[in-house]
Structure formats: structure tokens, C-alpha cells
Amino acid sequence: MANQEEPVQIRTKNGRYKVNKNLPDQRLAAKAWYDYLVSFLKKRGVEFSKENPCLGRRAGKLFLLLRVDDIMICGCKDGVQKLIAELKKEFVISYKIAQFPGDEFEFQKRTYRLCDDGMDIMPGRFAETMIKLFEEKYGPVKCQQVPCGDEGQEI
DSSP, X not given: XXXXXXXXXXXXXXXXXXXXXXXXXXXXXXXXXXXHHHHHHHTTTEEEOSSOTTEEEETTXXXXXXXXXXXXXXXXXXXXXXXXXXXXXXXXXOOOOOOSTTOEEEETTEEEEEETTEEEEEOOTHHHHHHHHHHHHHOOOOOOOOSSOHHXXXX
């Protein structure tokens, strides 16, 4: 999606090509994508924090967090749906709206579940994968209690 700062030429067995868009894993691709996405969002009224340029807001009612090609949007349903419609005009996107207690969505390999009193954040499958790899090399992991109150044991 993002243009090269300067067009790049590549050579393959089928010939030479001029590459106008950034390719995955290209050194400057992440920065170019960020600049492209931020520019797109700024044209639609999103202001970004100077202290943390991954945090944005629109009209003080819609807030978003950028992380490479993931966006978490929080706000009133109408505002969220409007921004999603604007994004769909330019990009191929997938999204999930969490609105009621029990609704879930994923962001950055974690699952978020809305609750009556807030939100539960559950780790992704990374921990399970690490334990499996550890056990394959060193044997079974021992389960043990952590010295803390009963509340911590339940978690």
C-alpha cells in the first residue's frame, strides 16, 4: 500500500522490475506503512499524540491504538462504525466489534473480553507454545503454588 521513498529496481530470473510499493520485510516498509496509515487517518480527523504517536483520537469521542497493521478502536458505536466504513473504502480489513459483556476480540495476540466491571485481558497462545517447547527439551514442567493470597492462586 505504501509507496517506496525512491523506486527500487529488482532483478529476477524473469527480468528486471521497478517496484513502486514497499514489500513485506523491506527495511523501511514498516515506517512507510505507518506514515501512509497515519496520513490516511489524519485526513479523516484523527489527531495523534506527540508523546506516543501510536495513540490517536477523533473529536474527543473516538480513540485508537496503532500497532503495525493492527488498530484497536474504542468509542461510541456510531463513531467506530463510521471509521470502519472509511477504512473499508481504502483497505481490505477484518474487524470485530465488542459491545456487550462477554464479547471478545483479539489484538496483538491477546484476547480481550468485556466484563460488567471492565475488561479481561488473556494472554495469547505464546505461553502454551513456550511450555511445550520447554517440555520437549527438558521434560515436564512442575506445577507449583506461588506464595501469595488466595485471590492470586485463583488467577
